[in-house]
Amino acid sequence: MNHTKTIGIVGCGTMGTGIAIVAARAGFKTRIYDLRPEPLENARKQAAAFLKKSVERGKLPAGEDALIMAQFLTTTDINAFADCDLVIEAVFEDLKVKHGIFQQLNAVCPAHTIFASNTSTISITEIAGGSGRPDRFVGMHFCLPAQLMKLVEMSPGMNTSDATYEQARLLCEAMGQRPVRTRDTPGFILNYFLIPFNNDVINMVDQGVASAADIDLAIKTALGYPLGPLELLDMVGMDTQLLLCEAMHGLTHEPRAACPPLVKRMIGAGRLGRKTGQGFHTYDSNKIFGA
């Protein structure tokens, strides 16, 4: 499938790389911007490895990986986003950094370009307020790992126009994703549920209720989850879990959202999860998820 539309992704870390794979795999021309060439090169390698594995597993026809990679343009020049119909921002979880990016994009992109943020915890209305086009702005929260997970929580800000939301929703579906509408509230649907739930599980490990392997096995077996909560936390990373908890607890004061002491000890010990090879479980290498 080849789309005439172009999607830009800003920030090619964990989420940006996955979202770029989703966009290019759905046939969109895909532009990926980051500050330095190194993360862009890394994203390109990770995407190529993931798509090659998808061909080997029969999930993509032979040769399709090369065609998808041909849709990728990686760049350190934000002017390359001048032809984008939708730009999805996935940079650090920092309001000032996000505002800076959208101000640059607002100067480069045509009036019809929709801006979206993949933020997990910052208000969409607040980010949109510094974007120069709050009516053409929407929250698009992909789940980790974006290239495997279909859900996108879509949140209009207070000033998002109905037409913008609808156009973004259609683009999201055209990316092969399943959009779900949520209000612009802390944690949207998934993190409102998952942060306290995951913290309960972390505290269970700390109290020695059962091993990490047995807790994951129990929850997967009983509830039918494809991943155990501790396997998922190892993907998210303890450093990110700490930031998520601090943001959610700061906004909601929900006691179960407070960061468990074990997370801070694991950060101190360098046990961040998959990215350091050791979290609640041990990993051989730092491969892209699903590859």
Ligand SMILES: NC(=O)c1ccc[n+]([C@@H]2O[C@H](COP(=O)([O-])OP(=O)(O)OC[C@H]3O[C@@H](n4cnc5c(N)ncnc54)[C@H](O)[C@@H]3O)[C@@H](O)[C@H]2O)c1
């Ligand atoms: N990791 C998750 O589980 C997850 C899930 C859903 C949403 N999110 C959200 O997605 C966003 C990105 O998270 P991540 O985990 O991918 O972060 P990350 O740290 O892996 O990647 C961030 C990337 O942004 C780049 N960047 C930073 N400032 C920039 C700038 N001014 N211009 C261009 N690029 C810049 C960095 O170089 C880096 O490559 C955050 O808003 C986060 O809340 C994260």
